Amino acid sequence: ELKVEQNPLFLSMQEGKNYTIYCNYSTTSDRLYWYRQDPGKSLESLFVLLSNGAVKQEGRLMASLDTKARLSTLHITAAVHDLSATYFCAVDPGGGADGLTFGKGTHLIIQP
Amino acid sequence: GAGVSQSPSNKVTEKGKDVELRCDPISGHTALYWYRQSLGQGLEFLIYFQGNSAPDKSGLPSDRFSAERTGGSVSTLTIQRTQQEDSAVYLCASSPRGTSAEPSSYEQYFGPGTRLTVT
Numbered sequence: 001e002l003k004v005e006q007n008p009l010f011l012s013m014q015e016g017k018n019y020t021i022y023c024n025y026s027t028t029s030d031r032l033y034w035y036r037q038d039p040g041k042s043l044e045s046l047f048v049l050l051s052n053g054a055v056k057q058e059g060r061l062m063a064s065l066d067t068k069a070r071l072s073t074l075h076i077t078a079a080v081h082d083l084s085a086t087y088f089c090a091v092d093p094g095g096g097a098d099g100l101t102f103g104k105g106t107h108l109i110i111q112p
Numbered sequence: 113g114a115g116v117s118q119s120p121s122n123k124v125t126e127k128g129k130d131v132e133l134r135c136d137p138i139s140g141h142t143a144l145y146w147y148r149q150s151l152g153q154g155l156e157f158l159i160y161f162q163g164n165s166a167p168d169k170s171g172l173p174s175d176r177f178s179a180e181r182t183g184g185s186v187s188t189l190t191i192q193r194t195q196q197e198d199s200a201v202y203l204c205a206s207s208p209r210g211t212s213a214e215p216s217s218y219e220q221y222f223g224p225g226t227r228l229t230v231t
Contacts, residue, residue: 029115031218038163042203050218092218098168099145099157100220 001078002093014111016078021106023072023089030064031092032072033100036085043088046074079110086111116223124173124229125194133189133226137206137209142189145207145220150200158202161187162209178229194230209214 009078023032034046047056049065049072056063060083062075072089083101086107090100117136124129124165146158157171161181172178176194181187191198205220 026216033220035222042224043205045219045221048219070229090155094194099147099171101153104154 002029002091002101004091004101004103006106007091008048008106010107010111012111013079015080015082018040018078019076020029021076021089021108022075023068023074023103025091025101027092027093028067028068028070029098030067032090033090034063034072034112035088035090036075037088038085076108081110084108084110116204116206116221118202118223118226120226121224122141122227122229124231127196127230128193130190130192131194131228133191133202133228135189135204135223136189137185137204138221141206141208141221142184143206144181145209146187146189147205148200149203149225153200155203158189163202181189191228194228194231199228199230201227
């Protein structure tokens with residue numbers, strides 16, 4: 001059974017700081033997704049990572065994937081209050097015939 | 113363009129009643145997924161459709177849950193004899209699903225969800 005673990009699950013940080021959210025998964029996969037969820041809202045796609053070594057950046061967020069280590073990271077640079085949200089990583093267990101397996105989410109609060 | 117839409121946005125029902133939840137995917141998306149999100153269980157995959165067929169029903173939590181998709185488009189998720197533990201937000205997502213090698217073809221685009229409360 002595929003397990004996806006995120007850490008930390010809760011993070012409070014100050015504006016201007018950098019931080020990294022980690023996502024470990026238990027079985028081989030080369031498709032990793034990052035989503036953002038605001039309170040009471042649905043999931044917004046941030047990144048799709050499809051191969052070992054993939055790196056994607058959008059604004060202050062950068063995601064990377066190491067399939068050998070079964071690890072993805074979401075790095076936040078010079079955080080701003082608008083990035084406060086819950087961030088989920090999700091893994092496609094294989095082949096396109098299955099749904100995504102999600103981590104528990106990282107609740108991020110950025111204090112002005 | 114139009115995104116994934118779901119209806120109703122909120123549903124309150126009494127224990128033991130049946131409910132139907134509807135999902136309209138993005139036009140042209142061949143794959144459709146149902147998930148649910150609850151405080152206790154997080155985000156769980158329920159069922160996947162490719163076209164009208166559902167090769168993977170493994171995530172459906174019990175035989176009270178069923179889903180169908182017609183015309184390769186609209187899908188309905190039906191919960192029979194609802195129980196309080198069925199209370200959750202039910203999310204639908206659609207995807208072009210590998211129609212090209214581009215990463216965007218693997219993205220899953222989520223609808224706003226249906227909040228189901230069973231009293």
